[in-house]
Amino acid sequence: MSRTSDLKPGDEADYSVLAPVPDTSDLRKLRTAAAKCQACPLYRNADQTVFGEGGPDVDVFFIGEQPGDKEDTVGKPFVGPAGGILDQALRTVGIDRSKSYVTNAVKHFKWKPRGKLRIHQKPSSREIEACRPWLSAEIRSLQPGIIVCLGATAVRSAFGKDLPILKKSTPLDDLSFLFENTDYGSPLFRSSCAGSGAKEKAWADFVADLKVVAEAAVASSRVQDTRDF
Numbered sequence: 001m002s003r004t005s006d007l008k009p010g011d012e013a014d015y016s017v018l019a020p021v022p023d024t025s026d027l028r029k030l031r032t033a034a035a036k037c038q039a040c041p042l043y044r045n046a047d048q049t050v051f052g053e054g055g056p057d058v059d060v061f062f063i064g065e066q067p068g069d070k071e072d073t074v075g076k077p078f079v080g081p082a083g084g085i086l087d088q089a090l091r092t093v094g095i096d097r098s099k100s101y102v103t104n105a106v107k108h109f110k111w112k113p114r115g116k117l118r119i120h121q122k123p124s125s126r127e128i129e130a131c132r133p134w135l136s137a138e139i140r141s142l143q144p145g146i147i148v149c150l151g152a153t154a155v156r157s158a159f160g161k162d163l164p165i166l167k168k169s170t171p172l173d174d175l176s177f178l179f180e181n182t183d184y185g186s187p188l189f190r191s192s193c194a195g196s197g198a199k200e201k202a203w204a205d206f207v208a209d210l211k212v213v214a215e216a217a218v219a220s221s222r223v224q225d226t227r228d229f
């Protein structure tokens with residue numbers, strides 16, 4: 001597949017096509033339809049749509065920003081370096097990834113070339129908005145008890161607006177959480193921060209925040225248990 005980083009001269013970024021979301025809560029059907037999405041220009045330069053993964057019994061629903069280089073190649077969310085960090089953090093706090101759903105606000109990788117590398121670019125508001133119907137469909141389908149927004153792009157997509165960030169990580173309500181230090185720009189993901197202390201601090205903050213989520217997941221399953229008996 002040819003990979004170009006930008007629209008060619010004369011190409012218009014086209015937002016007239018809406019995301020072709022079928023009227024179903026069947027995740028397999030949603031995934032199949034999303035594979036053909038052309039609701040924003042990002043599909044042109046990405047290898048494939050990276051839809052969410054997990055379910056059907058979901059304790060925690062994680063929303064990232066967008067797939068990275070590895071995710072674009074493999075077609076699954078959080079399987080590259082960021083996924084390794086997420087997996088390690090989930091293991092540390094005892095959240096089972098197989099009982100989580102992991103997805104992204106934007107389902108195509110946005111990048112620009114630097115030599116042979118494909119460097120991540122932050123998605124624009126229009127791109128986030130164009131992709132939003134897929135996230136809404138995933139949430140409608142799974143009805144998760146707990147939603148974790150990994151960064152501001154995820155919040156913008158989940159809530160349809162930017163929310164003021166008062167501190168690093170903010171409980172949005174009892175069962176939704178924003179982890180502000182988990183965007184691509186975060187020291188958690190930047191190798192240039194290695195050894196500076198910033199990465200270690202970001203890791204400690206991330207794990208502390210995830211512990212709160214793990215506790216909320218246990219508490220909400222207890223509520224479920226009580227209701228069942």
Ligand code: URA
Nearest residue numbers: 064065066067078082
């Ligand atoms: N970061 C994200 O936000 N999503 C991915 O899928 C990978 C890295």
